Amino acid sequence: MGLEQYQGDVNMCCRCSACKFIPLQHVKSYDFSYVCPSISRFQFHSYSGGGRANIISAGLKNGFNYTDKFLDIVYNCQMCGACGVSCNYAMDMELQEPINELRIKCVAEGKTHPELERVIKTLKKTGAMVPVQGKRGDWAKGLDLKDATKEKVDVLFHVGCLTSYNKDMHKLARATAQILKKAKVNFGIAGDMETCCGGRAYQMGYEKEFLKQAKMNMSMIKKAGIKTVVTACADGYHAFKVLYDKYELKGDLKVLHITEYIDMLIKEGKLKPKKALDMVVTYHDPCRLGRLGEPWIHYKGKKIPGDRFVFDPPKEYRRGTKGVYEPPRDIIKSIPGVKLIEMERIREYAWCCGAGGGVNESNPDFAEWTATERIFEATATGAEAIVSACPWCEVTLSQAIEENESSLKVYDIVELVAKAL
Amino acid sequence: MALSKEIYRELEDIVGEEFICSDPAIMPSYHGSDLGAVVLPENTVQVQAIVKTCNRYKLQFSAVATGWTGSFKKDIVYIDMRRMNRIIEINEKNMYAVIEPYVITAELQAECFKKGLHFNVKGAGSNCSAMLRGHGHLDQSTSGDDRNHLAIEWVTPEGEIVRSGALGSTDEWFCGDGPGPSIRAILTSAVPPGVTPGVFTKAAIKLYHWAGPPKYDIQGLSPKYTLPEVPKNMMARYYSFPSVEKMWQAEIRLGENEICMELMGFNVSMVAANIATCNEDDERIFKRLNKEKKGPGFFVIIAGNSDNDFAFKKKALEQIVREAEGESMKSLEDPETEGILIAQCTRVTASIRETFRAGGAFSSIPIMSQRDLTIKWAIGAGEAKLPLIKAGHIVDDGGAFFGWGVEQGHVGKTEIFCKFDPANEKAKAAVEKWSKEQGRRAFDESYFALMMGEVSDDIKANMCHYDKWWIALTRAFDPNDVAPQGGPLV
Numbered sequence: 001m002g003l004e005q006y007q008g009d010v011n012m013c014c015r016c017s018a019c020k021f022i023p024l025q026h027v028k029s030y031d032f033s034y035v036c037p038s039i040s041r042f043q044f045h046s047y048s049g050g051g052r053a054n055i056i057s058a059g060l061k062n063g064f065n066y067t068d069k070f071l072d073i074v075y076n077c078q079m080c081g082a083c084g085v086s087c088n089y090a091m092d093m094e095l096q097e098p099i100n101e102l103r104i105k106c107v108a109e110g111k112t113h114p115e116l117e118r119v120i121k122t123l124k125k126t127g128a129m130v131p132v133q134g135k136r137g138d139w140a141k142g143l144d145l146k147d148a149t150k151e152k153v154d155v156l157f158h159v160g161c162l163t164s165y166n167k168d169m170h171k172l173a174r175a176t177a178q179i180l181k182k183a184k185v186n187f188g189i190a191g192d193m194e195t196c197c198g199g200r201a202y203q204m205g206y207e208k209e210f211l212k213q214a215k216m217n218m219s220m221i222k223k224a225g226i227k228t229v230v231t232a233c234a235d236g237y238h239a240f241k242v243l244y245d246k247y248e249l250k251g252d253l254k255v256l257h258i259t260e261y262i263d264m265l266i267k268e269g270k271l272k273p274k275k276a277l278d279m280v281v282t283y284h285d286p287c288r289l290g291r292l293g294e295p296w297i298h299y300k301g302k303k304i305p306g307d308r309f310v311f312d313p314p315k316e317y318r319r320g321t322k323g324v325y326e327p328p329r330d331i332i333k334s335i336p337g338v339k340l341i342e343m344e345r346i347r348e349y350a351w352c353c354g355a356g357g358g359v360n361e362s363n364p365d366f367a368e369w370t371a372t373e374r375i376f377e378a379t380a381t382g383a384e385a386i387v388s389a390c391p392w393c394e395v396t397l398s399q400a401i402e403e404n405e406s407s408l409k410v411y412d413i414v415e416l417v418a419k420a421l
Numbered sequence: 422m423a424l425s426k427e428i429y430r431e432l433e434d435i436v437g438e439e440f441i442c443s444d445p446a447i448m449p450s451y452h453g454s455d456l457g458a459v460v461l462p463e464n465t466v467q468v469q470a471i472v473k474t475c476n477r478y479k480l481q482f483s484a485v486a487t488g489w490t491g492s493f494k495k496d497i498v499y500i501d502m503r504r505m506n507r508i509i510e511i512n513e514k515n516m517y518a519v520i521e522p523y524v525i526t527a528e529l530q531a532e533c534f535k536k537g538l539h540f541n542v543k544g545a546g547s548n549c550s551a552m553l554r555g556h557g558h559l560d561q562s563t564s565g566d567d568r569n570h571l572a573i574e575w576v577t578p579e580g581e582i583v584r585s586g587a588l589g590s591t592d593e594w595f596c597g598d599g600p601g602p603s604i605r606a607i608l609t610s611a612v613p614p615g616v617t618p619g620v621f622t623k624a625a626i627k628l629y630h631w632a633g634p635p636k637y638d639i640q641g642l643s644p645k646y647t648l649p650e651v652p653k654n655m656m657a658r659y660y661s662f663p664s665v666e667k668m669w670q671a672e673i674r675l676g677e678n679e680i681c682m683e684l685m686g687f688n689v690s691m692v693a694a695n696i697a698t699c700n701e702d703d704e705r706i707f708k709r710l711n712k713e714k715k716g717p718g719f720f721v722i723i724a725g726n727s728d729n730d731f732a733f734k735k736k737a738l739e740q741i742v743r744e745a746e747g748e749s750m751k752s753l754e755d756p757e758t759e760g761i762l763i764a765q766c767t768r769v770t771a772s773i774r775e776t777f778r779a780g781g782a783f784s785s786i787p788i789m790s791q792r793d794l795t796i797k798w799a800i801g802a803g804e805a806k807l808p809l810i811k812a813g814h815i816v817d818d819g820g821a822f823f824g825w826g827v828e829q830g831h832v833g834k835t836e837i838f839c840k841f842d843p844a845n846e847k848a849k850a851a852v853e854k855w856s857k858e859q860g861r862r863a864f865d866e867s868y869f870a871l872m873m874g875e876v877s878d879d880i881k882a883n884m885c886h887y888d889k890w891w892i893a894l895t896r897a898f899d900p901n902d903v904a905p906q907g908g909p910l911v
Contacts, residue, residue, distance in 0.1 A: 008844075011781060011843070011844060012777070012781040014489060014490060014773065014776075014777035014781065014782070015450075015452070015488060015489055015490055016487075016489060016546070016548050016773050016777065017487045017488075017525075017548050017549075018548050018773060021525065021527065021548065023643050023644075023646070023770075024527045024546075024547045024548055024768065024770040025637070025639055025646045025764060025765065025768060025770045026639055026646070027527035027528060027530075027531050027547070028531050028636055029528075029531050029532065030508055030524075030528045030529075030531065030532050033525070033527065033528045033531070043440065043461050043501075043503050043504060044442060044447055044450070044459065044461070044501070044503075045447075045450045045451060045488075045501065045503070046446065046447040046449075046450040046451075048450075050450070051447075051450030052450075054449045054450040054453070055446065055447075055449045055450055057449065058448075058449030058453060059449070065445055065446065067444050067445065067446045068444075069442065069444035069446040069447060070444070070446035073446060073447070085643055086643075088643065088644060089643045089644045089646075089770075090644075090770075090771070090773035090774050090777075090778060091773060091774075091777065091778050092699050092700045092778060306813050306842070307779070307780050307813060307814065307815055307816045307817075307840070307841055307842055307845070307848065308700050308704070308779050308780055308816055308842075309700060309778075309779070309780060309781060309842070310700045310701055310704075314699075314701045317699070319642075319643050319644055320642070320643055321642045321643060321644075325642075347642065348642055348643050349643070
C-alpha cells in the first residue's frame with residue numbers, strides 16, 4: 001500500500017488529455033464529450049486525472065508542497081474513477097489508485113479539509129456520515145423486519161447512513177424491504193446496530209476511520225453468521241465488495257447490490273413487476289456501482305526491467321469493464337410501460353452525479369454544478385425521469401433539479417420496482 | 422511567484438481571479454515548467470489583452486491547446502487555451518467548420534459525421550486540437566497541412582488581431598487567401614521551425630464528404646470496443662508486399678486512382694497496438710502478424726457512396742494490389758478486427774496506444790517530402806534501430822517505419838518511431854544518438870534536410886539559410902521578443 005508503489009504508473013502519464021473525455025471512440029457530440037467533472041469545472045490541467053498524476057510524480061520525486069492550491073486540487077475531485085477508465089482505454093497504468101492514495105497521504109499528514117474533518121468527527125461520534133436525526137432503524141418502524149444480529153437470516157440488508165437518517169430517503173429502505181418481502185426472501189436488518197460502511201470516509205482520504213468501520217461491520221457479520229449482504233446504496237456496495245476485499249477483510253462474504261438481487265429474483269420468477277407505469281426514463285449509472293464496482297484484483301508482481309511497462313505475472317487493470325451495468329437496465333426493461341432511453345455518457349464512462357469523494361460536503365456548489373450537467377444530459381434524451389440506484393445520486397440530482405427548476409423527476413430503481421409490484 | 426504583483430494583477434484583471442495561477446502546486450501538470458503564471462483566456466479579446474500586457478513588460482508567452490509533453494522557458498506566461506473550446510460554425514453549404522483551439526478532433530468529428538462531413542485528422546489523435554495543422558491517416562481523401570486551413574483569426578506577437586483571407590474583408594471564412602489579406606507564408610505549420618508566433622484564436626477548417634455512418638454503434642466495454650458489423654460499403658484491409666518497391670507501386674497507383682478513404686502505411690507493430698487492449702497482447706499480436714506478413718505493407722479503408730461506387734473501389738483496389746503481388750493479411754479480415762480498425766482508424770483514437778502505451782515515451786523523425794525518396798531513407802533508419810532493439814533500449818517493432826501519401830500520393834509523410842522508457846537514461850541517450858545520426862544521414866545522402874532540433878550550419882547553408890529568413894520574418898512581427906518559437910497546439 002502507499003503512494004510510492006504507483007511511481008512507475010504516474011511517470012507513464014504522457015499528458016494526452018484522454019482522461020478529460022469519455023473514451024474517444026464513444027464521443028458522440030460536442031455537448032457531452034467530457035467525463036471528468038473536476039477539469040470541466042476548474043479548467044486548469046492540474047484538476048484532470050493526468051494533471052494529478054503529474055503532480056504525484058513530481059511530489060514523489062521532489063517532495064510535496066501542500067499549498068492551498070494543492071489542497072484545492074486534491075479535494076475538488078469526486079474520486080469517481082472516470083479518468084482512469086478513459087486513460088486505460090489507451091494506456092496501461094494505474095490512475096485512480098494513486099489519486100486515492102494522495103488523499104490518504106494528505107489526511108495522514110494532517111492536510112485535511114475542514115468540512116470533511118467535521119463529517120469525520122460526526123462519524124467518530126455517531127457512526128454515521130450524515131447528521132443524525134432519531135435512530136438508525138426508525139425507517140423500519142411498523143414493518144416487522146427481522147433483526148439480523150439476533151435471528152438467522154439468509155440476507156443482511158445494509159441500509160446505509162443517508163437512507164437511514166435522511167427522512168426523505170426512508171422511502172428507499174421501505175421500498176427495498178417491500179420488494180424483498182414480496183419475493184419471500186429471508187432477510188433482516190441490523191437496525192440500530194448498523195453502522196457506517198466506511199466507504200465515504202475512504203473516499204475522503206480517512207483510511208484509518210474507514211478501517212475501523214469496516215472491521216466493526218465484518219465483526220458483526222461474522223458474529224451473526226451472515227453469508228450475504230445486500231446494499232441499496234452504491235457507496236455501501238463499493239465498500240463491502242471492493243474496499244473490504246482490497247484490505248483483505250471481506251473473506252467469503254457475498255456482496256450484492258439490490259439491483260443485482262432484484263434482477264436475479266425477477267429472472268428466477270420470484271418477482272414479477274406487473275403494473276404498467278407508462279413513463280420514459282433514462283438511467284444514471286452510479287460510479288461505485290458501475291466502473292468502481294468491479295471486483296478488486298489482488299496483484300503481486302514486479303515490473304519486468306526493459307523497454308515496456310509490463311509486469312511479471314501480467315498485470316490485470318481494473319478498467320471499469322466488470323461493473324454492474326446490465327442488471328439495473330434489465331430491471332427497468334422488465335417493468336411494463338417503462339421505456340428506457342440512454343444518455344450519451346453511460347456505463348463505464350458515465351458522468352458522476354457530483355456527490356462522491358466528499359465533494360457535497362467540501363464544495364456543495366461543485367457537487368450541484370456536476371449534478372446540473374447530468375440533469376441537462378438527461379433532459380436532452382427526452383426522458384421524463386432519471387432513475388438511479390444510489391441514495392446519494394438521488395439526493396444530489398434532486399437538489400440540482402430544484403435549483404434549475406427542471407421538470408425532470410428522480411427515482412431510485414427500487415421505487416419503480418415497488419410501484420410496479 | 423516570478424511575476425511582479427503589478428503584472429499578475431493586470432493579467433488577473435483580464436481573465437479574472439479564477440483563471441490565473443502561479444502557485445507551484447500546478448507547475449508539475451504544466452510540463453514541470455517553472456512558469457511565471459498560467460492564464461486561461463475565454464476569448465480573443467482576452468488573448469489580445471494578455472499579449473499586449475506581455476509586450477508592455479517584455480514578458481515571453483506561449484499559447485498551448487491540448488498540449489502533449491513539452492518544455493517551456495522559466496517565468497514565461499503560459500496561455501492555456503482550454504476555455505476557448507467552442508465550435509463556432511459548421512457550414513455545410515461551403516464545407517468548412519470554424520473552431521477555437523481547444524475543440525478536440527473527437528468533438529468536431531462527432532458533429533461533422535452527423536452531417537455527412539469529415540476533415541483531416543492529424544496522426545496525433547482525436548484527443549488533440551482539431552485546429553492543429555499536420556498530417557494523418559486520412560490524408561489521401563482529406564489532404565493535409567495548410568491546405569485545410571481557410572481563414573484564420575490570429576493574434577500577432579504584438580497583440581494585433583489579424584484576420585486572413587476572406588475574413589479580412591468580409592465576415593466569411595471560406596478562403597484563406599482572399600479577397601482579404603493572404604499571409605499563408607506566415608500562418609504556416611505547427612511543426613518547428615515554421616511555427617507561427619502569436620496565437621491562433623479561431624480557424625476555419627476545410628470539410629470533406631464523409632461516406633461512413635453518422636455515428637458508429639460502438640459495443641462492448643473499455644478497452645475493447647467493437648462494431649456489431651462492418652458498416653455498409655466500408656472495408657478495411659492490411660496488404661503486405663514482397664518488397665518495398667512493390668508496395669510503393671501499389672501505393673502510388675491507389676493514390677492516383679483516388680480509391681482510398683484512408684491509406685495508412687502502418688507497420689504491423691502499429692496494427693498490433695491498435696488491436697491489442699494491453700501491452701502484453703500488443704507483444705503477442707505483433708509477433709503473430711510479423712510471421713504472417715509477406716513483407717512491408719499498408720492499411721487501407723475504402724468507403725463507397727453507393728453499392729456501385731463501393732464495388733468499383735473494391736475491384737480497383739484488389740486489382741492494383743494483385744498486380745503489385747500484395748496479399749491481404751487474412752487474420753485482419755476477421756469482421757470484429759476489421760470493425761475495430763475501421764472505427765479506430767477513421768476516428769484516430771489509438772494514437773496513444775501506438776506511441777506512449779508501450780514504454781511511456783517515444784521519439785520520432787517525421788518528414789514530409791517526396792514519398793519514394795523518404796521511404797528509401799527510412800529503410801536505413803529502420804535498420805539502424807535494430808541494435809537498439811537488440812540491446813533492449815527500445816520496443817521491438819522489427820525496425821519498422823511508416824508513412825502515407827497525401828492526395829495522389831507522390832508527396833507524403835514518412836515517419837519512424839523509437840518507443841522507450843523515459844526513465845531509462847541509457848535508452849534515452851541511445852535514441853538521441855540514433856536520431857541525430859539518421860537526421861544527418863538524410864542530408865549527407867541527399868534524401869532531405871531535417872529542420873527539427875539542432876540543425877547544423879552546413880544544412881542551414883544548403884537550405885538557403887531558411888532559418889535566418891524565418892527568424893528575420895518572425896522578428897518583424899515580434900520586435901519585443903515575447904513570442905518564442907514553439908507553441909505546440911497538439
